Amino acid sequence: MSDFWWDVIDPIQSVLDGVMFGSIYALIGIGFTLIFGVMHKINLAYAAASIGGAYASLAAFQLLSAPALVVFLCAAVASGVIGYAVYICCFRFIPEHLPLATLMASVGMLILIDEVVVHATAGMPEPYPAMFDDVMIDLEPFWVRGDLLMIFVLSVIAMMILLYILYRTRLGIATRAVAQQPAAAQLCGIGQQNTNAVTFIITGALGGLAGAMVGASVGILSPLLALPLTVKGLIVTVIGGLGSIPGAIVAGLLVGGFENVFQYFRGVTERDIYVMLLLFVFLTFRPQGLFGRMSTRD
Amino acid sequence: MLELHSLSKHFGGVRAVDDLSLTVNQGEIFGLIGPNGSGKSTTVNLICGVFPTTSGAVVFEGQDITDAASHRVVAAGIGRTFQNIRLFGDLTVWQNLWVAQNSVEERETGWFARWLGGQRRGRDYAGELLKFAGLADRANELARNLAFGEQRRLEMARALAARPKLLLLDEPAAGMNAEEVGQLATRIRALREHGMTILLVEHVMELVMGVTDRIAVLNFGQKIAEGAPAEIQSDPAVRTAYLGTADA
Amino acid sequence: MDFYYGMAQLIGVHTLLGLSAYVVLLTGQVSMAQAGFFAIGAYLAGMLTVLAGWHIVPAMLLAAVASAFVATVVGFPALRVKGLMLVVATLAFGEAVRIFWFNFDYQIAKGNIQVGPLGGEGFKQIRYFPENGWSTADVALFIWAWVIAAMVALWWLDRSRVGSVLRAVGEDELAAQSVGINLTAVKVSAMTIGGFIAGLGGAIYAHYTTHIEHLNFGVILATFAIAYPILGGLSSVIGVLIAVIFIQGFLVEVLRFMGDWRNLLFGALIVLAMNVRPDGLFDARAMRTLRRLFGARDA
Numbered sequence: 001m002s003d004f005w006w007d008v009i010d011p012i013q014s015v016l017d018g019v020m021f022g023s024i025y026a027l028i029g030i031g032f033t034l035i036f037g038v039m040h041k042i043n044l045a046y047a048a049a050s051i052g053g054a055y056a057s058l059a060a061f062q063l064l065s066a067p068a069l070v071v072f073l074c075a076a077v078a079s080g081v082i083g084y085a086v087y088i089c090c091f092r093f094i095p096e097h098l099p100l101a102t103l104m105a106s107v108g109m110l111i112l113i114d115e116v117v118v119h120a121t122a123g124m125p126e127p128y129p130a131m132f133d134d135v136m137i138d139l140e141p142f143w144v145r146g147d148l149l150m151i152f153v154l155s156v157i158a159m160m161i162l163l164y165i166l167y168r169t170r171l172g173i174a175t176r177a178v179a180q181q182p183a184a185a186q187l188c189g190i191g192q193q194n195t196n197a198v199t200f201i202i203t204g205a206l207g208g209l210a211g212a213m214v215g216a217s218v219g220i221l222s223p224l225l226a227l228p229l230t231v232k233g234l235i236v237t238v239i240g241g242l243g244s245i246p247g248a249i250v251a252g253l254l255v256g257g258f259e260n261v262f263q264y265f266r267g268v269t270e271r272d273i274y275v276m277l278l279l280f281v282f283l284t285f286r287p288q289g290l291f292g293r294m295s296t297r298d
Numbered sequence: 299m300l301e302l303h304s305l306s307k308h309f310g311g312v313r314a315v316d317d318l319s320l321t322v323n324q325g326e327i328f329g330l331i332g333p334n335g336s337g338k339s340t341t342v343n344l345i346c347g348v349f350p351t352t353s354g355a356v357v358f359e360g361q362d363i364t365d366a367a368s369h370r371v372v373a374a375g376i377g378r379t380f381q382n383i384r385l386f387g388d389l390t391v392w393q394n395l396w397v398a399q400n401s402v403e404e405r406e407t408g409w410f411a412r413w414l415g416g417q418r419r420g421r422d423y424a425g426e427l428l429k430f431a432g433l434a435d436r437a438n439e440l441a442r443n444l445a446f447g448e449q450r451r452l453e454m455a456r457a458l459a460a461r462p463k464l465l466l467l468d469e470p471a472a473g474m475n476a477e478e479v480g481q482l483a484t485r486i487r488a489l490r491e492h493g494m495t496i497l498l499v500e501h502v503m504e505l506v507m508g509v510t511d512r513i514a515v516l517n518f519g520q521k522i523a524e525g526a527p528a529e530i531q532s533d534p535a536v537r538t539a540y541l542g543t544a545d546a
Numbered sequence: 547m548d549f550y551y552g553m554a555q556l557i558g559v560h561t562l563l564g565l566s567a568y569v570v571l572l573t574g575q576v577s578m579a580q581a582g583f584f585a586i587g588a589y590l591a592g593m594l595t596v597l598a599g600w601h602i603v604p605a606m607l608l609a610a611v612a613s614a615f616v617a618t619v620v621g622f623p624a625l626r627v628k629g630l631m632l633v634v635a636t637l638a639f640g641e642a643v644r645i646f647w648f649n650f651d652y653q654i655a656k657g658n659i660q661v662g663p664l665g666g667e668g669f670k671q672i673r674y675f676p677e678n679g680w681s682t683a684d685v686a687l688f689i690w691a692w693v694i695a696a697m698v699a700l701w702w703l704d705r706s707r708v709g710s711v712l713r714a715v716g717e718d719e720l721a722a723q724s725v726g727i728n729l730t731a732v733k734v735s736a737m738t739i740g741g742f743i744a745g746l747g748g749a750i751y752a753h754y755t756t757h758i759e760h761l762n763f764g765v766i767l768a769t770f771a772i773a774y775p776i777l778g779g780l781s782s783v784i785g786v787l788i789a790v791i792f793i794q795g796f797l798v799e800v801l802r803f804m805g806d807w808r809n810l811l812f813g814a815l816i817v818l819a820m821n822v823r824p825d826g827l828f829d830a831r832a833m834r835t836l837r838r839l840f841g842a843r844d845a
Binding site (some may be wrong): 270 | 573626641679764776777809817
């Protein structure tokens, strides 16, 4: 093979790894975007709740030695519960016309969840189970890491289940109705409060899975993961277009690949600068995001 | 004074305003009427630069203001009110007027006094307008606490605070009772006495027919008739498009 | 006694940070970039006094002007996005600034030690105060002179027409434009003023802690910056001060005996406060009550 080929092989490999890891960003992005779609508010506690759910599932791992897949499901369930708690604490009772108050409350919740985790684990990182982490699939000249592939596949399954719920069930139709026409949906007998609560539970479960995937790919869980995941998730949401699920998916994979290739070239301390630059490029040239509509609503 | 030349605005496939031309003369009260969704409010928004025109031109006092930024339109001498009242609810009544004085004083006072000076001048100036709007005793109330009719009057006073030459009133009588409509008509005539030109976009027939000098009728974004109130009332096209279906 | 001076210094610096976010919030923009401006002020002022040997006052002013300039530059593109998009954009900007300092090395030899910012290790030895023999009390007074100047300036601004214009833009941009307000000018000015004040705060912060590193200027600091005015209620600069005293003085210092648990309590209290008083702890009604207590005319 030519020298040139050897030069590009590693960058391509890192894009591949990054895109697979990016499916986690996509999950988080979907969560932000879905809540935004339904409530026109941002739940800043979302990524923290996801990590919190993953931590809760550690109980199943450490006490019951449950298999990895069961642990992941526990994470989803736990995060769903946390999601509901976030809804009650930060969104349910604060008046609609005070978006700053909900924003601030969700920040308080972020800190609260983070601190509960820190106290429960004495701030130490905890090992997290993975699947297929000893498998390396050889696709000459590339390698596919088994654990990353597993993450990618599980994320895709989760997204498909979500899309099925949203587009094929009564629950999903109600959710989309509230997102598009809250007043009209109410007149048709769809309870806005209930729909909001269900959205928080569903996105919570999705986030819990994402949190578990983070743990599985890194091998450990740390409370320090919550803030970077929040920032990346928000960036993915904006690049994808606020309120757009396909946008969040594509943007998640894009950001994942993008950051990994810059990590390869520029090192881990600098890579996030380039992700921010990508965001600024989007904000300047395509502020509505990949799939967003230009709307007057903020 | 205000000329619209073949003004058009398309939202996707919808022609909200379609090839509209009209002229408002100095000192007249010009009515713009039409059924719901006929493009009246869109016309006002195009004149004020709220969104960009698809084609055509807006000329004010010989100056092309097509697609100018909203604040430039105000500086040129056009004030407006909104169909669904948009006051600054958390500011007091007089502060609502203070905010709007901006473009007047641009020429009269120094930068420092205008922006960082005390409240006295602002209050004095607001006082006259509040008297005109019948809100003199409400000056220190928060705008959000005003009654509906008071809010309409305050919004009109706020538009006047920038001392416009042309005032665009977007459905000022919506939601008013007969007595309030009568007071509004008196107020509009008083403004004309002071040399103000007025473009009245309205639904309430008694007001339009009572105060305007000329009327243009819109339907589906197009002008279907123009003339004195009496002519409009007897125009067969208007009857079918508007009066016939909506009011008769 | 030094404990109280230390607390006064901390409260002073955070008040400046909160005031910088307050101005921007009045125009309805939630800026998570204030920690970034704060960082720029901190690093630049530190470099000016340590590397260039400047007196602290001109160093602070130049650092603040530089922050204000960056804020102006950020302000223009930030106008293109609103609401939640702005939150994310400014958050990303703040993080980009932090990562910039994380990767920034500029050291020179001073005597037999190397001084200056050094990437992840941070910028140590910003020892202007001890080198010039300032006591803790001197430093606290110095800080509060700036804080009071900033508060008086903003108080005045708030009472002048500028204040009403800023609030008008914050409430309804379309209506504000239609009475002749130039949105671009107002929003960018607010960002610039905010950048200047944050830069001042950062400059002081660098000198009283003597050691700064990129981790000081993360998302949490940006959150604090907007938390102060929101918790304080946006009715007056006094609200910001009260919120800072509540959070830094009460939660962080008085509850120090609770150890690490106070952070948990901090999160819970924010959630509780926003549920109980969504308009802020010190809202317009509280402000009027206060005025009445001092016998002032209700204006």
